[in-house]
Amino acid sequence: MSTALALISALLPLLAAPAPQSGRDKELAPPPLVVDGLTGIPIDIVDLRAALSFDAKAQTAFASATMSFDTTAEGFPLFDLRQREVVKAWLDGESLDPLKLASHTVSKNCGSMRILEVSLPAGSRHELKLEYKVGTPDAPQAQGVLWREKGVLWDTWFSDLNQGRYLESWFPANLIYDQHPMTLTIDLIGAGEDHHLITNGAVEERGKHQWTLTFPPTFTAFSHLIVLVPASEVETAKDKVKLKSGMSVEVEVFARKEAKVNAKKVAARTCEILQKYDEGVGKWAHTSYCPVYIWTGSRSMEYDGGTTTALGALEHEMFHSWYGRGAKPASQNDGWWDEAWNMYVTGGAGRLPEFTKDGPPVLLSSSDPYNRITPGGSYMQGRMFYARLAQAIGDEKLRALMAEFYSAHAPNPATTAEMEQLLIANGGKPDEVRRLFHRYVYGKDGEPSPASGR
Ligand SMILES: [Zn+2]
Known part of the structure; x- marks a missing residue:
């Protein structure tokens, strides 16, 4: 056996094993x-x-x-x-x-x-x-x-x-x-x-x-994600996508009949979304099977490598497999960024404004370590926070740093402070990034102390 082969066979069990826990x-x-x-x-x-x-x-x-x-x-x-x-x-x-x-x-x-x-x-x-x-x-x-x-x-x-x-x-x-x-x-x-x-x-x-x-x-x-459903209530369809990393993912759609959607088209659309963010953000951090349960109504939910969703929220919920259920909030005080960044990237209502002056402080990350609620402001006000950040450090740099954040943490938990530190260290505008976190994430008036945005 050549050295190269010996190395490959030594690596194989590691490659086959599931991703390890962070140990944190x-x-x-x-x-x-x-x-x-x-x-x-x-x-x-x-x-x-x-x-x-x-x-x-x-x-x-x-x-x-x-x-x-x-x-x-x-x-x-x-x-x-x-x-x-x-x-x-x-x-x-x-x-x-x-x-x-x-x-x-x-x-x-x-x-x-x-x-x-x-x-x-x-x-x-x-x-x-x-x-x-x-x-x-x-x-x-x-x-x-x-x-x-x-x-x-x-x-x-x-x-x-x-x-x-x-x-x-x-x-x-x-x-x-x-x-x-x-x-x-x-x-x-x-x-x-x-x-x-x-x-x-x-x-x-x-x-x-x-x-x-x-x-x-x-x-x-x-x-x-677990749903047990009578077979007569859903239409099913499968599709497959080969990702940039070489991994093949099978998408299986279970569409509730009253949702009146074409399950095959939903499966194909899900494959496109997987490809888009696997390439544009970072490697898919989940298994080679992606379940999608489609229903009617306004409520939708993300899970690790899958979703239960209304059709209109499909891209938003699948994007959470990168931010939210890929890089995971370590506490509910970190739950704001997966909604805010999602809204910034996958859309949300209307064009982003040009900011010329400060708005009122916004509290998205509470200081109660036992908090278990993502604040409603995470979506639109959180999106505006990232828009202000983009105006400060540039949209391209912001996306690159957020991709770095994803790759550093998925599929493990990460904190707001870790994101803040990364953006301060590499965004090129440390004082402004610190100030934006202080005002629009921690909800505080005035200037932050030099050590921390809080
Ligand atoms: Zn969401």
Whole structure:
């Protein structure tokens, strides 16, 4: 074997392996905080194994979940689960009263989190197992399981705009700084027709309406696209695109019939979008399968390498596979830039103005580390922030630096401060970039201190 061949075969397992985690879970966690007299400590979930079963005849759903986690300090672990009916719980194999997992109000921006009322030592690993009935999540504008005459429609239905609307709607989960793998089995019994399982996880079909889904270690609580839908409700089509990197991606579209779209055309359009941003921004950071679920209405949502969307928002939602679910916000205080930059690049209403004077300060990145809401101003006011930046350092330079930011971080979390530092260091106008962040991201009047825009 030649040296070159030996090198290639040594590299092969690395190339085949999924992208590694950033390893920054503990570093990106917020500080401990006292809630209702308990010292709540952030945790680092290392693995989540769950099972979800639907009984279409009885119209009931039940779940079990086992969460392995490390503590980041000494105290009472913080996590979230917005299902109300926890029937049984165990900590490290010992039965635990579900009342010791109650929800507590953390802050206005955070809403509530559950606190495990057992004090655990710093740097220790534990396993929490829960069994619970599945109903409508206890979160703003949540949607429960939609029972059909012959089956079920279930959608993870994530949202950035309300608390408790990510993975915690259905399974024990953490805030979005935390990356970890997940294995989920889904079983559907009693269905009177075929169903499609639409997901960005790897799927193993164990039998009729029995699936095992595996999600990679780079996912955070907002990553998981899962829709279970009666086959009679959707049209499907597939297409394939070869990206600049040499990777081939298969796009599969599931279009709801009432959306009245041509699934084949949507698949072809999605392939064009993938090609455009793989070339124009950076390498696609996801798997070789991209699911797209098309519906009617104004609500749309991005996931890692896939979307559930109205047709009009397809490009916006797919662009989030670069910013938002490629380079991921490390906290909801970083959730503004994926909307703002998206609006700047993929359009939004009207031409960008020429700025001749300052506007009022705009707060897009709060200082509450437990914040869980992306502010509404992220879209239009955020777009204007990037327009001001472009006016200061040049549109071309801004796009190049944002592409650099993407490549440096995808598929891992990144912070507002990291973006700010990159633009200050390489934008050529450090004082003006710092001033723009200070006023239009941190919402502060006056001049920033030289060390930081905050
Ligand atoms: Zn968006």
